[in-house]
Amino acid sequence: MTLLLNLPYEILILILSYIEKSNTIIQFLLCHPSFLYHYNNNNDFWHDLCTLHHIYYRHPCNTWKEMVLSEEMYQVCPHFHLSLFEHLSHKQALAFLSNMNTNYRYICLHYHCDAIVTNQNIIDSQLECSHPIGLRISPYHLFSIECTFCNRQLGNNDKLPSEYYLIQSFIRAFATPLTLNLNLTFSLFHHRRMIELSVFNRPGWSYIIEKSWYDEWLRFLRGDQSYPPGILNNKILFKDNSDELKEDRKLGIHFELVNNASRYYIELLYIQSGKIISEYDLQALPSYCKLLHDIHLYQQQILFRPIII
CATH class of the missing domain: 3.30.2230 (DUSP-like)
Structure with missing residues (x-):
């Protein structure tokens, strides 16, 4: 125990990041009053745990501590980054201003990539990039954000409120015109109308x-x-x-x-x-x-x- 107490914070938090159950982290904090005093209500401690798992987002109503103790930290997608919001207008133009005679499109959301698939019969692995996060748009897929590394659709699990909130925020922004380009606005709302008609x-x-x-x-x-x-x-x-x-x-x-x-x-x-x-x-x-x-x-x-x- 003395060795643990004397460990630098950076090493201690790195060790704890390898623990795969939040209950075990709590048990560790309870094993000595010093750990409990310094870390239990320390927001930076819980935030650092999340960032070491490459999780940089949470629901605004939840704390980083709740993110860890609910074990949501272990389940949400670590590949969706907040930086993707910075390139929304470019991705909108890629999706809705490209000259395509189809209602289907799958676009890579990586900010340096313009890869796009417009044939739903093409296997997604044939996309000309290896980036994990993509957006699928069609009358049958609505606005579906998917991660190829996690091998699942993101934001459709009520038990992961942070991921749902982030994906919902991104989709709402993506489905709203962000520029004064009338051609983009017309095309975006046309595709929304086709999707919503199919749903309705x-x-x-x-x-x-x-x-x-x-x-x-x-x-x-x-x-x-x-x-x-x-x-x-x-x-x-x-x-x-x-x-x-x-x-x-x-x-x-x-x-x-x-x-x-x-x-x-x-x-x-x-x-x-x-x-x-x-x-x-x-x-x-x-x-x-x-x-x-x-x-x-x-x-x-x-x-x-x-x-x-």
Whole structure:
């Protein structure tokens, strides 16, 4: 123990970085009062642990200590760097101003690389670079950020809030015009419209969306409006300071229904105030019987609803 107490901080933190369980780190801190006193509430200590794992981001509501103790540090992608945000406008131009007759594209997000694939039948390993982070855009992949080194899509795991927050922030920025280039704006919103139409027309309508925002979204999907809607204010559907829906809310007047794919896409790309809940969240409460009856009637009717072109 004396040897550990006398170790320089740089060596000690390096040793701890090789520990693969956060509980073991806590046990180490508890083995001597000096360690507990100096490091347990030391934000720099927990931050240094994360950086030694090449993790430089966290959810703004979480501390670096929480990042380690939740073991999120061991699970999030270490290859997605904040520096990728600095080259968003260039990557937008690469994705949406290239002369391509296809709705599919996979682009490398590395800042010095302009590699792009526009044929979804081409295996991704044939991309002319070896950088790990790429963005896939198509009516079926939405805006999907993938890491070839981690071999997975990033930001789709609710148990990794820091990664989800970072990927969501990047996608929202990427899907919003960052320059005054009208050609870029038109092309970007055209591709967004194609993706959102594909999402909108999928079956399974059970998620509750505030009516005026839904109507504006529909105008964008139909091409009657050039720009997508703004903030979704679902909060007005709920009781004050509560997650319970107001019993007097009516389908077609106060809210409309969307499918699960649309719910996922809206939460990913649009800013919301208030939760997006499902009809299934209401079924255990007798006060919503009339509302659920109206929803089920509507669901039967939309089985024959024409697809929006």
